[in-house]
Amino acid sequence: MAIVTPDTTADKYDVIVVGSGAAGGQSAYTLTMDGARVLMIEAGRNYDPRSETPMFQTNDTAPLRGVGTPDKPFGYFDATIDGGWSVPGEPYTNASTEKGREFKWWRARMLGGRTNHWGRISLRNGPYDFKPRSRDGLGFDWPISYEDVAPYYDKVEMLVGIYGTNEGLENTPNSPDGVLLPPPRARIGELLARQRGRTLGIPVIAAHRAVLSRALDHASLPAKLHPGNAMAQRVLAEDMQNRAACFWATPCGRGCSIRANYQSTTVHIPPAMATGNLDIVASAMAREVTVDADGRATGVTYIDKATGKEHRASARVVVLAASACESARLLLNSKSAVFPNGLANSSGLVGRYIMDTVGASWGGHIPLLENLPPHNEDGAGGGHVYTPWWLYKEQLAGKLGFARGYHVEFETGRGMPQGYGGYGEDEGGRTSYGARLKEEARRNYGAYVSFTGRGEMIPNADSYCEVDPKVVDKWGIPVLRFNWKWSEHEIRQVAHMQRTFADWLSAMGCTSKKQPGSDGSKAIEPGGSIIHEVGGTIMGSSSSTSVTNSWSQAWDVRNIFVADGGVFASNADKNPTLTIMALAWRTADRILDQMKRGNI
Amino acid sequence: MNRPLPGRMDRRLAIKWMLAAGAASVLADTLSLAAPLADGAPAGAPRGYGTDPDLVRPYKPGDYWPLTLSEAQLRTTAALCDVILPAEGSVPSASGAGVPDFIDEWVSAPYPNYVKDRKIVLDGLAWVDGESQKRFGKAFADAAPGQRVSLCDALAPEAAAGSPLESPSKFFRRFRNLTSAGFYTTPVGMKDLGYVGNVPLATFDGPPADLVAMLGLTDEVKW
Numbered sequence: 001m002a003i004v005t006p007d008t009t010a011d012k013y014d015v016i017v018v019g020s021g022a023a024g025g026q027s028a029y030t031l032t033m034d035g036a037r038v039l040m041i042e043a044g045r046n047y048d049p050r051s052e053t054p055m056f057q058t059n060d061t062a063p064l065r066g067v068g069t070p071d072k073p074f075g076y077f078d079a080t081i082d083g084g085w086s087v088p089g090e091p092y093t094n095a096s097t098e099k100g101r102e103f104k105w106w107r108a109r110m111l112g113g114r115t116n117h118w119g120r121i122s123l124r125n126g127p128y129d130f131k132p133r134s135r136d137g138l139g140f141d142w143p144i145s146y147e148d149v150a151p152y153y154d155k156v157e158m159l160v161g162i163y164g165t166n167e168g169l170e171n172t173p174n175s176p177d178g179v180l181l182p183p184p185r186a187r188i189g190e191l192l193a194r195q196r197g198r199t200l201g202i203p204v205i206a207a208h209r210a211v212l213s214r215a216l217d218h219a220s221l222p223a224k225l226h227p228g229n230a231m232a233q234r235v236l237a238e239d240m241q242n243r244a245a246c247f248w249a250t251p252c253g254r255g256c257s258i259r260a261n262y263q264s265t266t267v268h269i270p271p272a273m274a275t276g277n278l279d280i281v282a283s284a285m286a287r288e289v290t291v292d293a294d295g296r297a298t299g300v301t302y303i304d305k306a307t308g309k310e311h312r313a314s315a316r317v318v319v320l321a322a323s324a325c326e327s328a329r330l331l332l333n334s335k336s337a338v339f340p341n342g343l344a345n346s347s348g349l350v351g352r353y354i355m356d357t358v359g360a361s362w363g364g365h366i367p368l369l370e371n372l373p374p375h376n377e378d379g380a381g382g383g384h385v386y387t388p389w390w391l392y393k394e395q396l397a398g399k400l401g402f403a404r405g406y407h408v409e410f411e412t413g414r415g416m417p418q419g420y421g422g423y424g425e426d427e428g429g430r431t432s433y434g435a436r437l438k439e440e441a442r443r444n445y446g447a448y449v450s451f452t453g454r455g456e457m458i459p460n461a462d463s464y465c466e467v468d469p470k471v472v473d474k475w476g477i478p479v480l481r482f483n484w485k486w487s488e489h490e491i492r493q494v495a496h497m498q499r500t501f502a503d504w505l506s507a508m509g510c511t512s513k514k515q516p517g518s519d520g521s522k523a524i525e526p527g528g529s530i531i532h533e534v535g536g537t538i539m540g541s542s543s544s545t546s547v548t549n550s551w552s553q554a555w556d557v558r559n560i561f562v563a564d565g566g567v568f569a570s571n572a573d574k575n576p577t578l579t580i581m582a583l584a585w586r587t588a589d590r591i592l593d594q595m596k597r598g599n600i
Numbered sequence: 601m602n603r604p605l606p607g608r609m610d611r612r613l614a615i616k617w618m619l620a621a622g623a624a625s626v627l628a629d630t631l632s633l634a635a636p637l638a639d640g641a642p643a644g645a646p647r648g649y650g651t652d653p654d655l656v657r658p659y660k661p662g663d664y665w666p667l668t669l670s671e672a673q674l675r676t677t678a679a680l681c682d683v684i685l686p687a688e689g690s691v692p693s694a695s696g697a698g699v700p701d702f703i704d705e706w707v708s709a710p711y712p713n714y715v716k717d718r719k720i721v722l723d724g725l726a727w728v729d730g731e732s733q734k735r736f737g738k739a740f741a742d743a744a745p746g747q748r749v750s751l752c753d754a755l756a757p758e759a760a761a762g763s764p765l766e767s768p769s770k771f772f773r774r775f776r777n778l779t780s781a782g783f784y785t786t787p788v789g790m791k792d793l794g795y796v797g798n799v800p801l802a803t804f805d806g807p808p809a810d811l812v813a814m815l816g817l818t819d820e821v822k823w
Contacts, residue, residue: 045652054655056798059785061659063649065702066785069711071651082651185806191817247800254655368815375811378797379804417784417795421777429758431773433684434749438792441784445793 003046004039004279006304006311013039013279015591016300016315018286018330021113023321023564025264025272026156026581030588032277033232036595039279039313041302043322044082044109046282047116049265053079053255058416065419075418079116079255079263083108085528089474093481100521103354103463103482104528105325111282112265113323114531115577119382120210120252120261121409122162123574124153126171128392132458132570136396136403138489139458140353140569143541143550146173152582154179158221159236160262160581161243163380164208172388181213183384184248187377189369189412189449190385196507197387202408202500207386210262210577211252216240231275239271251416252381261381284311287477289318289334289343289560297343297560303475317559317591317600320537321584324566325354325465328536329480331547332467342467344554349547350537351466353459354482355571357532358406359525360494362501363450364510370447377413377446385410389573402492406455407573408501414446422448451504453497456573457490459535463527484527494520532576534565552587559600561587646710661705668708669700672739676725677703679741683748684779691792694783702782703775717774724771731768 014036017027024040031038054077059066062076069076073084082088085104094102108114127146132139154176163181166174183206186194194204218240226232243266244258252261259266272278283305290298290312299314320327328351334343342350389405423441424432432440462485467478498516505512516523540546543555552567554560563584565576594600646665653664661667669677681694681703694700707718728751732740736747743751755772759765783789812819 052655057656058787058790058798060698060702060782060787063653063659063661063664064706064709064714065781067781069648069709071648071653071711076649076653077655084651088651184804186819188807188811188815188817191807191812191819192815195817246804247802248804249798249800372794373808373811374794374796375808376797376799376801376804377807414795414797416798417790417793419781419785421781423780423784424776426773431756431758431769431776433752433756433776434686435688437684437776437780438688441780441793445795 002273002279004281006281006284006302006309009039009279009281009311009313010037011314013037013313013315014595015039015317015319016041016313017319017321017563018300019113019321019323019326019564020111020269020280021115021264021321021323021564022577022580023584024319025112025115025268026584027319027321027563027588028272028278029159029268030585031592032272032275033226033235034229034592035231035277036592037277038272039281039315041284041286041300041313042111042113042280042282043285043305044111044113044282046280047081047111047265049079049112049116049255049263050257050259053257055250055254055257059419067419074117074253077251077254079253080108081110081116083110083114083117090479091471091473092479093468093471095481095483100486100524100526101484102526103356103465103484104526105480105482105533106528106531107323107326111269111280112263115262115264116255117253118531118577119409119575121382121386121575122157122160122164122208122210122262122578123388123407124173124175125149125572125574125579126173128171129570129572129574132404138403140538140540142569143539143546148550149579149582149586152586153578155225155585156578156581159225160210160267161212161216162208162210162578163206163213165206167203167205169203169205169388169390170392180208183207184213184380186384187379187413188372189366189446190383190410192366192368192508193410193412193449193504194385197504199507200500200504201390202387202504203390204385204387207383207409209380209382211380212243212245212260213380215245216243235271235274239274242270243267246380248376248380249378281313285475285477286322286330287333287475289320289330291334291336291338291343291557293338295338295557297557303477305475308475316595317561319561319563319587319591320566321563323564324534324536324568325351325480327562327564327566328465329467331537333478339556344537344547344556344560346556347544347547349545351480352461352464353535353538354463354465354484354533355457355459355535355568356527357530357571357573357575358455358457358490358493359453359530360497360520360523361450361452362498362505362516363411363448364505364512364514365444366447366449366505366508366510368509369449370443372446375414377415383410400492400496402489402496404456404458404489404493405573406453406493406497409452409454411450411452412448417445449505449508449510451501453494453501454530454573454575455490455493455497457571458487459538459570460485460487465536482527486521486524486527491520491524494524498523532565532571534568534571534576537562537566538569539567540569551590552583553590561591563587648710661701665708665710667701667704669704672729673722673725674700674704675741676729676739679748680725680728680752680775681779683752684776685783688792692788694779697783697786697788699779699782703778706778717778720771720774721778724768724775727768727771
């Protein structure tokens with residue numbers, strides 16, 4: 001089994017997985033390791049980071065010094081292919097163009113999807129995060145608790161390789177001993193932020209990121225992850241030896257040819273392929289999940305992007321892993337006599353309660369960090385430290401004016417210079433040049449620190465996606481129309497971020513007179529811009545209030561499962577990818593169990 | 601943010617790009633295979649490198665779209681680049697590091713924001729040469745080093761709105777930003793700045809211990 005074409009797919013599979021990112025990759029991995037025969041349908045082209053990653057290229061060898069363009073919004077060397085907030089031929093619409101009501105939808109059309117482009121921050125949801133309504137009366141509780149997911153967090157962390165430490169902080173779970181890899185040492189600006197953060201009562205601890213700070217233990221991990229499964233142990237042990245430890249250079253966002261970071265294409269898909277149980281059909285745009293007269297899913301129809309022709313694949317089980325909004329779109333577009341309002345939509349909740357992460361940032365110049373002796377701060381690419389939310393008690397006591405928290409990410413240091421400018425000081429409005437510019441550039445390089453807040457959004461009835469009645473994409477498939485609204489909780493949370501960051505910068509000696517405004521609605525980044533959208537097929541404890549049950553299984557169609565962030569009933573400040581993977585593994589285990597019992 | 605952070609991708613900037621380029625396409629259907637042509641670009645103009653360029657293929661300015669500055673404009677560009685970032689010991693000037701080709705590539709690019717920069721830069725270069733003729737009787741590139749500096753000195757202070765120097769001084773700021781971005785992203789420029797990364801290491805050891813101590817910091821954490 002391998003990369004196949006629409007003409008060489010098998011007649012029937014055990015499972016079709018739509019999508020190849022964190023959810024699709026994990027689903028395919030878990031299913032194929034246990035012997036299930038899987039067809040993965042991916043809307044983008046096949047992609048191999050081992051041969052396609054621009055490792056070590058400097059920005060002067062890229063067009064326009066590598067800065068972002070409409071073709072490559074995150075820069076030329078960013079791994080994203082055929083992606084961005086706008087994808088040619090694949091539009092979406094917004095019901096309102098009013099400021100604060102728009103949603104921007106990031107997609108990547110490539111094998112591995114958006115896992116090829118992300119910060120690789122891998123945080124566990126804590127116990128509160130699964131039961132937020134019980135805690136503060138807002139949003140929804142999940143039908144599962146931290147204890148249900150914890151074993152799967154353990155497995156994913158061992159498989160992927162996550163660096164970090166256990167600090168035992170509130171709602172910030174520890175991993176069992178030996179699961180996490182050692183974190184890289186903090187950079188100088190991160191140490192300064194930690195020291196001064198302490199004076200403000202703000203903790204700074206090691207970040208958790210999906211980068212191999214040392215090679216994985218191929219001798220012991222496979223048996224822990226796949227007890228009693230000799231084939232899986234052999235395949236994984238071999239694959240782990242093909243992943244090198246990070247050599248502390250060249251940005252993760254370009255992809256990683258030595259497979260030291262996590263992309264679905266560096267971690268999940270290679271071993272799944274090695275089992276011989278996975279077929280992948282790429283450049284295939286899923287159109288519809290088909291059902292029989294009894295309302296059971298029978299397979300998926302898709303458009304071969306090369307020919308524009310429609311094809312059909314059959315399976316016992318369909319796993320939707322196309323991303324929260326794309327999976328909702330697929331269900332809404334799967335209308336039939338049995339399901340006139342779209343598939344799995346008897347609750348009317350498909351597409352409802354879309355959430356993104358709340359984002360804002362503030363940075364400044366730190367004189368203490370001027371003119372430091374040159375030293376290499378590339379490290380593991382992203383942050384080596386972060387701040388988990390630290391005001392749970394004050395918040396619960398109602399002292400903050402907003403109900404949910406945020407964590408803080410750091411940008412400091414002496415990273416590879418980019419083509420965005422910002423090298424002159426321009427004091428008094430005078431444009432620096434000549435010897436003065438060179439002196440300023442050297443003095444200030446590495447002296448800029450920026451804090452980025454990533455906060456929890458509470459689901460609300462005004463933030464949802466639906467099928468646009470008029471617009472179709474290049475293949476004639478109806479597109480999504482987004483509706484969006486922040487609540488006062490998010491707006492006030494952003495104001496708190498901005499104030500905290502300004503105070504923190506002052507504590508670090510920042511002398512900038514420029515201060516952030518107090519209006520959170522001005523600083524909040526537009527919906528969708530953090531690219532953490534979840535919800536749309538939320539899980540719950542009853543078929544009238546949710547789309548999926550506690551196993552991410554559609555209430556209405558028992559052989560359809562949603563493995564992506566669509567099932568999230570809340571969107572904790574913790575970046576969603578690790579939780580998506582943990583839930584996808586749990587769901588795949590359930591599918592295997594139910595197939596063995598003959599229930600699906 | 602007070603100032604873009606050299607060395608790090610800025611999400612806000614990426615969003616600005618998206619808003620500039622994609623606002624129309626979010627609401628309307630875009631069926632083109634690459635970015636839409638910028639307003640005012642002639643039909644048949646190049647469309648950029650597309651959404652799936654070969655990232656490991658060596659690239660040089662002119663590969664994706666033709667360079668468009670004239671010989672005279674390039675001479676003025678190089679002369680101005682070198683006032684902004686002159687040679688210093690063994691470190692080459694901006695033109696010695698190839699920055700004029702980068703500026704040519706930038707103002708010749710088909711994307712919307714670059715088309716905007718094109719007008720600023722072409723108008724600015726023409727102004728600089730005209731002013732040089734007026735003041736010194738020769739093109740800027742042929743003026744004496746001291747004369748070039750004196751002209752730039754006139755442009756460096758932020759000019760008041762409505763002043764005859766308003767547009768030229770804005771051009772000068774923009775051109776300086778382009779020159780420094782072009783220079784500090786070359787290997788010699790990065791070295792001059794003190795960037796010593798982009799090399800594989802067996803271990804990442806963090807900041808030097810004496811530096812940590814000098815700043816009064818501690819690195820006692822268990823990592």
